[in-house]
Amino acid sequence: MSETLHTSDVSVSDADLLDQVAAAVREAGAALRERFGEVVRYRSREELMRALADNDDTALGILRPRLTSLRPEAGWVEDELDGGALPPGEWWVVDPAEGNVNHLHALPEWAVTATLVRDNQPVLTVVHLPLTGETYTARAGGGAHVDGRPLHVSKTADLGLSLVATSQARPDEDEKVVRRVGSSITAMLLDALVVRTAVPATLHLVNVAAGRIDAFWQSAGARADLLPGALLVTEAGGRISDTQGRPWTPQSTGFLAAAPGIHTEAVATLSR
Missing domain, CATH: 3.30.540.10 (Fructose-1,6-Bisphosphatase, subunit A, domain 1)
Known part of the structure; x- marks a missing residue:
């Protein structure tokens, strides 16, 4: 770079x-x-x-x-x-x-x-x-x-009624990250209504900002695929953190953007 x-x-x-x-x-x-x-x-x-x-x-x-x-x-x-x-x-x-x-x-x-x-x-x-x-x-x-x-994020307050999404950060990801991705998808499949998986991250995040999707998470990531959506979701009233609920920075190993009503539930699911 x-x-x-x-x-x-x-x-x-x-x-x-x-x-x-x-x-x-x-x-x-x-x-x-x-x-x-x-x-x-x-x-x-x-x-x-x-x-x-x-x-x-x-x-x-x-x-x-x-x-x-x-x-x-x-x-x-x-x-x-x-x-x-x-x-x-x-x-x-x-x-x-x-x-x-x-x-x-x-x-x-x-x-x-x-x-x-x-x-x-x-x-x-x-x-x-x-x-x-x-x-x-x-x-x-x-x-x-x-x-x-x-734009306004959704008012959903129940993860069990939520449409959530995730994305692959990059090709050739480290095996530990790949396994973490798999376990997080499994956890969300058990707790959320529907899980969408596709690239790129930004298009999921504009949907969170628009209230069409209730949460998006990703393991790892780059500045360019998370910063635009992070600002959009924040300014639309959503909550941004890492997947453990801590403040997110570009150095974080996980990312979560969610409607405020399900953020805590989503953190609990992703922390298992």
Whole structure:
């Protein structure tokens, strides 16, 4: 990962900046939509990585210059699979093709995301779904919205009546993490109404923010797949923690986003 830190200039309000970031993300999404439709065939890991990189490069060719022009002093996180804390200051955390493998397989669950992190706190985020045209936005202290309409998490208060979801953080995960994923799914299958499992994490999290899904959890994870949804869910009134109920940070080994009414139950289930 290549990261370059600069001193930030915050003279442009975050509200104004959010609108400009949304325009850039939509433009990148339109470019990826033009590439979508047929299943991309690959016969080796090298061919797969090349196809993924082609999508990333298409979106980044739009996003990087646009976002850099908006915040020229902000750093840029190169690796969307990286995690952990960032150095002080402002950083762009971008996933140019969230759910990239779905895009290659002609599946509709993919998005483009961009999040501005200031001193390790996400302050604004945009998640655009090019196939539906929806744009989810959130700003710290400013609420969460989809196409301008406010988002609110569900009022569900019973895990046994809840639709919950999880996701695979990355391919080639450590065996201990894989086993933890399996045991957590088993626990939720016993306690929740229905469990959904699919990638990418961000699309589950926008559904939590919109009240369509009651909780989402994940073992491990990266900044780019959790920070956008974490801000959206928080600003929509949800609760964020690790899977043990402790405060979540990008260094945490687990992540939970839930409607307040079932957060405690979900923690108890995932802590077994």
